[in-house]
Amino acid sequence: MKKLKMSIMVSCALVMLSFVLMSFVQEKKPWDVPAKYQSMKNPQAADDAEMIKIGKMNYARHCKSCHGNIGKGDGPKARSIDADLGDFTSAEFQAQKDGVIYYQSFVGRDDMPNFEKKIPDDEDRWAIVTYLRTLKK
Amino acid sequence: MKKIVYLIVLVLLSGHFAMAQEEAPVEKKVDKPVRAPWESGTLVNHQTSITQYKNTLEMVISHRFGPVENGISDVFGIMAPGANIRIGFNYSILDNLSVGFGTNSQKKYQDFQAKYTPFQQTRENTIPVSLTLYGNAAIDGREDAAFGVDYAFSDRLSYFSEVIVGRKVNDWLSVQASANFTHYNSVDSLLDNDKIGLGFGGRIKFSPQSSLTLELGVPLKIESISQHTSFTNHPKPHFSIGYEVSTSTHAFQIFVTNGLGILAQELYMYNTNEFDSKSIRFGFNITRLWNF
Numbered sequence: 119m120k121k122l123k124m125s126i127m128v129s130c131a132l133v134m135l136s137f138v139l140m141s142f143v144q145e146k147k148p149w150d151v152p153a154k155y156q157s158m159k160n161p162q163a164a165d166d167a168e169m170i171k172i173g174k175m176n177y178a179r180h181c182k183s184c185h186g187n188i189g190k191g192d193g194p195k196a197r198s199i200d201a202d203l204g205d206f207t208s209a210e211f212q213a214q215k216d217g218v219i220y221y222q223s224f225v226g227r228d229d230m231p232n233f234e235k236k237i238p239d240d241e242d243r244w245a246i247v248t249y250l251r252t253l254k255k
Numbered sequence: 256m257k258k259i260v261y262l263i264v265l266v267l268l269s270g271h272f273a274m275a276q277e278e279a280p281v282e283k284k285v286d287k288p289v290r291a292p293w294e295s296g297t298l299v300n301h302q303t304s305i306t307q308y309k310n311t312l313e314m315v316i317s318h319r320f321g322p323v324e325n326g327i328s329d330v331f332g333i334m335a336p337g338a339n340i341r342i343g344f345n346y347s348i349l350d351n352l353s354v355g356f357g358t359n360s361q362k363k364y365q366d367f368q369a370k371y372t373p374f375q376q377t378r379e380n381t382i383p384v385s386l387t388l389y390g391n392a393a394i395d396g397r398e399d400a401a402f403g404v405d406y407a408f409s410d411r412l413s414y415f416s417e418v419i420v421g422r423k424v425n426d427w428l429s430v431q432a433s434a435n436f437t438h439y440n441s442v443d444s445l446l447d448n449d450k451i452g453l454g455f456g457g458r459i460k461f462s463p464q465s466s467l468t469l470e471l472g473v474p475l476k477i478e479s480i481s482q483h484t485s486f487t488n489h490p491k492p493h494f495s496i497g498y499e500v501s502t503s504t505h506a507f508q509i510f511v512t513n514g515l516g517i518l519a520q521e522l523y524m525y526n527t528n529e530f531d532s533k534s535i536r537f538g539f540n541i542t543r544l545w546n547f
């Protein structure tokens with residue numbers, strides 16, 4: 119009987135501990151990307167040097183302060199942001215469809231602000247996507 | 256037999272549709288405005304061709320420290336009295352039209368301004384330069400006694416208008432030139448009420464976010480518009496050299512200049528400082544944007 123009591127108490131303690139630990143682990147919230155964006159394709163060629171240059175310029179201006187020099191999510195503002203900034207060099211990020219990256223980058227959600235008004239030209243937005251593809255490891 | 260006739264009609268029609276599609280007018284490619292010819296709406300003291308996108312609120316904080324003449328004793332003017340500060344807000348009603356208001360510590364100027372860019376330089380050079388029109392009206396907010404005898408409210412008013420032509424030459428170089436007209440309703444008896452000037456500006460971009468900026472404003476001696484036989488206390492040209500860094504919503508400009516004024520009419524009418532090792536001063540502009 120004493121053993122049973124002990125094991126129940128230990129189990130309860132473990133359950134409580136796991137809850138406490140889980141609260142510290144940041145849950146990766148999946149992106150709910152509308153179908154319209156899922157099917158979008160980047161109209162620019164992956165090796166379009168002019169667009170890569172424009173994308174790099176716009177990345178430096180709009181994205182670098184949070185996402186870092188090469189997209190590792192380690193920019194100077196990153197420390198003050200709770201959200202997962204991702205790693206643009208990772209296979210996981212690069213495996214995403216063009217339209218999904220477009221949605222994440224310019225429509226955004228929560229801490230990731232909307233950039234549609236700051237970058238109104240669609241060509242400039244796709245140039246950033248084209249540049250992000252070059253960050254692949 | 257009927258089936259064959261239907262088939263022939265169908266084939267002929269499909270051919271007709273195919274031809275119609277081929278003949279459809281090709282969509283005309285729009286030549287878009289050139290990308291970011293300048294980092295913000297101001298270069299140092301002059302305006303640039305940039306008007307922010309429609310429904311954008313722009314806050315501009317401008318600061319001019321004292322002259323560097325006292326050296327380390329007042330940290331090269333940074334701790335000197337008599338600094339000039341202005342805070343202004345501009346709102347873009349259209350992509351190429353903005354209106355604004357600013358308040359200035361120097362002479363307690365309260366200014367209202369409008370900027371319009373009727374056409375911008377395009378990427379394919381269909382339009383090779385941008386054209387910008389800028390105008391402001393300022394109210395001198397000092398005590399009545401500052402305006403001498405026979406004071407009237409209109410004595411407080413001054414105006415500045417400018418036509419700016421600019422071009423982004425390539426990815427790292429942008430230049431502009433402007434012609435401007437300054438009018439003060441009330442000036443000292445030996446000065447002219449009107450002044451015509453020329454402005455020149457340039458930006459040399461040396462990294463995706465950083466640039467070197469240069470600016471020159473020259474008040475002209477034009478006898479035909481002068482009210483006097485000789486020019487007394489003719490204002491000196493103002494020259495500025497600075498460093499500019501910009502992000503998505505901010506532009507930071509730090510520079511050395513010989514003008515205390517922030518409002519252009521003040522510089523073109525009253526700047527008496529030379530660009531020398533005693534009279535130059537540090538200054539900065541900070542721009543913050545909000546999109547609505």
